[in-house]
Each structure stands twice: as structure tokens, then as C-alpha cells.
Amino acid sequence: MFRHAGQRNGTKLVICRLIPQLLSVARKEIGPQHEESPEPSLLEKWADFVKISHTVFALPFALAATVLAARAGHATRIENGETASAAMERGWPGWQIFGLILLAMVTARTCAMAFNRIVDRKFDALNPRTKDRHLPSGQISLVSAWTLCLLSGALFIGTTYGIDHLRESNQGKLICFMLSPVTLFFILGYSFTKRFTDFTHVFLGIALAISPVGAWLAINGSLDFGGPIKYSAFIPSLLALIVVLWLIGFDTIYAIQDFEFDRTNNLHSIVVRWGPDNALNLALLVHIVMMILLVLFGLLAGFKMAYWIGMVIITACLGLEHWIARKRSLDWIQKAFFNLNAIISLVFMAMVITEVSIVPRFISWRLW
Secondary structure: OHHHHHHHHHHHHHHHHHHHHHHHHHHHHHHHHHHOOOOOOHHHHHHHHOOHHHHHHHHHHHHHHHHHHHHHHHHHHHHOOOOOOHHHHOOOOOHHHHHHHHHHHHHHHHHHHHHHHHHOHHHHHHOOOOOOOHHHHOOOOHHHHHHHHHHHHHHHHHHHHHHHHHOOOOOOOOHHHHHHHHHHHHHHHHHHHHHOOOOHHHHHHHHHHHHHHHHHHHHHOOOOOOOOHHHOOHHHHHHHHHHHHHHHHHHHHHHHHHHHHHHHOOOOOHHHHHOHHHHHHHHHHHHHHHHHHHHHHHHHOOOOHHHHHHHHHHHHHHHHHHHHHHHOOHHHHHHHHHHHHHHHHHHHHHHHHHHHHHHHHHOOOOOO
């Protein structure tokens, strides 16, 4: 009896050892059939090359500034005895100017992203995190990348010319067209900053902060700091500063995952200079200042309850972002970088549109 029991136990032991091996073989045999993803289309490949999904960082702030600029433009026209549409008072500048602003944003960002991939291709090939990007891996040729970069830059400049001619308050000004080379200088120049300065995050912040100021200029043609504050250029200027601080904070967190590579290859960043722990402390401090300015922004813009509800969401996202950066592995930084910051920018845009376009029509009470 004991012999049979021992045989049964031995058989169970053999089976227990065989099952994982069989499962492993099965995974090797059938795994690729389930794990292989379909070949991306040409459009998907190019969209991934320029990270079109990352447009959610700068574009919502530009669109929020567009709405605020339209409201300010309406107030200025009424004050000057000119006619202005009711839609403009609610933040709508019209389909044509809106479409050109959107096109300018997309082409400028495409030009900058393609240029960044071009000048960083040798570093990307050495970095384990980026070695599979399109240029290092040969998925896209260097000639094709340069073609996209140059065409996007040319289309951006042409779009700014169209904006200036379409704008109702143009009065012969070509302000957007004249400033387009300056814009390209900043958004393209950022790609070189890691080679010579620790404050590369500041340059990236400035590059993104151009978007709300550019949208304001597209609508109103100038930065006029006179008159009521909520209708003055103080609003897009403050918003630009908020974008700079926001970008410095989350790009510093993002740079932590490349700390060892950047240090080894003599690339500069706040993380390399001060170390990850001190860099995280700086990012937290910068985001605290950003939140203070967001409160000031809401007060000066005359916003009501919807804005403050959005502020609660933004505060929660920033808090979670810093908790993830400090408590989780580096694999979680991608979630903190993209998902949470996408929510922050989209929530900000939504609450500005709500305050300017919806609240004045349906809600008469104020927070205070």
C-alpha cells in the first residue's frame, strides 16, 4: 500500500513538473499568433514618428487662449463702437480663424518633433529606451524625415500669413507672419539644449508656452495690457508662465528615466546636475507655484464654480503624478508623464470653455 502511495506521489510530482514545461512549449508555439500586432499603416507610422498623441499637451492651452482672446476681442470691439458677434462674446472666433490656428499648431509641432528626432537620432540609437524609434531602427529614412520637417515648417509660416490676412482687426499688421521665424527658432532650438545647459526643461517650457500667446495674437493682432485685466494681454502672459512651470515640473520627472544614460553620454538636465531626489523636490516646488498662479488666473479671469471644480481635478492629478514618481518604479513614469498631464491640459481647456461659453448663458450666480 505504501509502495502504491509512493508511486502515486511520484507520478503527481512528475506531472507537476511537466505541466509548466508543457505550458511553456505551448506558449512558444501559439504565443506569436496571438501576440503579433498588425503592421501599422503609413499614416499610423508617421503619426507615431511625430508623437501626434502628445499634441494634447500644448494644443488645449492654445485653444483655451483662443476662447479667451475671442471674448477679449468682443469686449474691445464693443468699447470702440464696432460691431461684434454674440458668438465671439462666448469665445468663438469663427470657423476659418479657428481652423487656421489649429493648422498652425499641428504644423509647428510636427516640424519641431521631426527636427528633434533628426538631431537626436544618434543618441536615440544608443539609448535602450529609444533605440527602436523610427530613424535608428530604419523604419523611416532620414530624407523622408527632413522632407516632413521642412514641409511642415513652410506650411506653418504660410498659415500664419493666412491668419494675419483673415483677422478682422488686422489693420495691415502681419504680426503672426513676422514672428513665425522666431517661433520656429525656439521650438527647434530646444532640441540642442541638452548638449549645453542643465535647464533644457525651461527651454521646452518656453517652446510650449508660445502656443497660448500665439493664439491670442492670431485673434487680436497685438498684446494690449491696458483695460480690464480679464480682457488684457496679462491673461495669455500669465497662462504662458503657468505652462512653463507645468512643463518644467513634469519634464523633470520624465527625465529621471534617462538619468544614467544622460550622465554617461554627457547630456545635461536638472536631474543629471542635482540627482533624481533633488530634481523631484524641485519639480514639486515648481508645481506648487504653478497651482498658486492657476488660482490667480481664475480670479483675474473672473471665473466661477466650474473653474474651481476643475482645479480640484488638476490638483489631484498633480498629487498623483508626484506620488507615482516617488513611490513607484520608473515604468510608471510614462503613466505620470502622459496620462495624468493629458488629463490636466484637457481639464483646463474644458473648464475655460465652460466658463466663457456655457456659464454666462446658463448660470448667473458667482462663487463669491
